[in-house]
Amino acid sequence: MYDLNTLLKLKKEKISINRYIILKIIEDCSLSLFREDYREELVSLKLEGIINSELELTTKGVELLQSIEGKKTKLIDYDKLHLTLQNKLLSLKGKKQIEGFGGVYFIPNKTELKEFLTRFWNKYPKYKDLDKISKILQKHIETCSKKNSFAPAIKYYIYKQGVGSQLASAIENYEEQELETKQTFDGVNI
Numbered sequence: 190m191y192d193l194n195t196l197l198k199l200k201k202e203k204i205s206i207n208r209y210i211i212l213k214i215i216e217d218c219s220l221s222l223f224r225e226d227y228r229e230e231l232v233s234l235k236l237e238g239i240i241n242s243e244l245e246l247t248t249k250g251v252e253l254l255q256s257i258e259g260k261k262t263k264l265i266d267y268d269k270l271h272l273t274l275q276n277k278l279l280s281l282k283g284k285k286q287i288e289g290f291g292g293v294y295f296i297p298n299k300t301e302l303k304e305f306l307t308r309f310w311n312k313y314p315k316y317k318d319l320d321k322i323s324k325i326l327q328k329h330i331e332t333c334s335k336k337n338s339f340a341p342a343i344k345y346y347i348y349k350q351g352v353g354s355q356l357a358s359a360i361e362n363y364e365e366q367e368l369e370t371k372q373t374f375d376g377v378n379i
Contacts, residue, residue, distance in 0.1 A: 281334040297344040
């Protein structure tokens, strides 16, 4: 199915359908599946400043998608999320990092955080709510801090090859709890 308005906006912005598809794939964090097929197009998008060297949408790329689709697209601020996680640990334990089992750091570096979230979104594309993910990861830090056992490390909590994702389970539980809270409300709405 296609949307005539989107096609008309593509024509107005002078963007081919192929390029639009690539931008949507990048937006959905599933480019790794298609990287080799679109190598030339990706180089061109990089040269035009629409994507960066990490194959993420730049501000220019986000604005282009917004102008085509007429909606707001959120950039993922990995640095902010990383800092939020560090600050949570700092407030609970007085340090921004803890070395866990086997020399694995509890909070991944920014590159690992991005890598593991990308893997997570490739496997669980419906869980895109970064605010919810941030809250759940902070809750994991609190739980580990109370137990004084920092396992699993955040990156393995997000996604571990062959095991799956405790983050995905936590999001499902979080959504079920939100639904139960809404259904059990016995007060009066004003």
